Amino acid sequence: MTAADLAERTVDTDEITRLMLAAHRERTGQGEVSPERVHTSTWTPASARKVRRRTFVRLDIDGEAVAVAKIPLSHSDPKLAGELEVLRSFRPPSPLGCPAPLDELGGGFTMSYLPGVDLPTAVAGVDTPDGLWRVLRPAVDRVVELHRSGPAVSSTPELALETAACYVRTPEFGVRHADEALRTALLAPTHGDLGPWNVRCDPRDGTARVLDFEDYRATGIAAMDVVNLLITTALAVFPDYPDRGFDWLYDRVFDGGHWFGSVLARGLDHYGAGTGQRPGRVLDLLPFTCQWLIERIEAEGRDTSRLFYRPFLERYLERRPTVNGSNHV
Incomplete structure (x- = not known):
């Protein structure tokens, strides 16, 4: 683990949203989605974590959450790749009611939204x-x-x-x-x-x-x-x-x-x-x-x-x- 691996990068959340929407359309076969039907929210958890922080992007279409992206802010974050592999290894119904893995993008991945x-x-x-x-x-x-x-x-x-x-x-x-x-x-x-x-x-x-x-x-x-x-x-x-x-x-x-x-x-x-x-x-x-x-x-x-x-x-x-x-x- 080098300083370069831990250095934070700038994440273009607009680009992440575009990738999420494209992946959602390809996965579901949904046609064009007009911008007024799309809403996103972005947050980076407030914690004492100093390295390998993550940001999250939630994608809503017509008021319904269709995916949440978990994106690394550091250049290297092997735990996220490991988590995606774990989620993909579960056979439905997944234990613990965990989110379903969807797409790999932005150095991280997207998953289904858990309400509540x-x-x-x-x-x-x-x-x-x-x-x-x-x-x-x-x-x-x-x-x-x-x-x-x-x-x-x-x-x-x-x-x-x-x-x-x-x-x-x-x-x-x-x-x-x-x-x-x-x-x-x-x-x-x-x-x-x-x-x-x-x-x-x-x-x-x-x-x-x-x-x-x-x-x-x-x-x-x-x-x-x-x-x-x-x-x-x-x-x-x-x-x-x-x-x-x-x-x-x-x-x-x-x-x-x-x-x-x-x-x-x-x-x-x-x-x-x-x-x-x-x-x-x-x-x-x-x-x-x-x-x-x-x-x-x-x-x-x-x-x-x-x-x-x-x-x-x-x-x-x-x-x-x-x-x-x-x-x-």
Whole structure:
């Protein structure tokens, strides 16, 4: 990876729109489309990412979204080619209700549009455990669906550690509960970055669908997906955490004084029943999940000091919590 590879380029979104429209017409056999029938919107996600940023272009015809383009801003972005390959490898119906890949263009690709809102938006203002679970359950069901979609893998501690080493430099922590969970982890198709911002919730039918398959692996440490989804949703439930700190957030999640812990337990039980795993062992993969996200983000040139991953990792290793407020070493 050279500086030239990471340097940003100027993307002509008008040209991207022209290519998208031409590809749509060729794919569908649609005739000429007059300019007044076409509308586009363009956005570049606001994040701490410093390298390999992407811009998105949505194409609407007659008020209906027909495609979304994901275009790299850097000269080299192999993850996008990998994501397109993953999406093309899925047989319909695709797991997780992911977008259908359409066309390769502009150094990136286009895909079908997923209606609805991001999960953090869907849970904003939710103030009851049942209300939060109504939003989360379809997403947890999607994770179960993904983790049961591949052929069964006869895992061994050695194979689990070998798989984990594809994610982090040093998989084991020397802490019994975390290491035992890793050695007995379910190996299955794994999304790899299933934070709530990669989940689209459609209020029309209550369904959830998942985006962003850049870190997908056909065989991975599967439970990291549900751990990431459930724990990271706390950021949306407790929007004042930046002012109060990560220790405060950790206590809200695990000390039993807030109803969020009951939803976390419900999600772990539901996922465990669907995949044949012990909920406690699933949660014990929190340190591994956090370490993976730290290394993944730092590899992109981003700072993780303002994220919750390391404080949660360290506290969980120090004292293993349960989700009902009690603690034991």
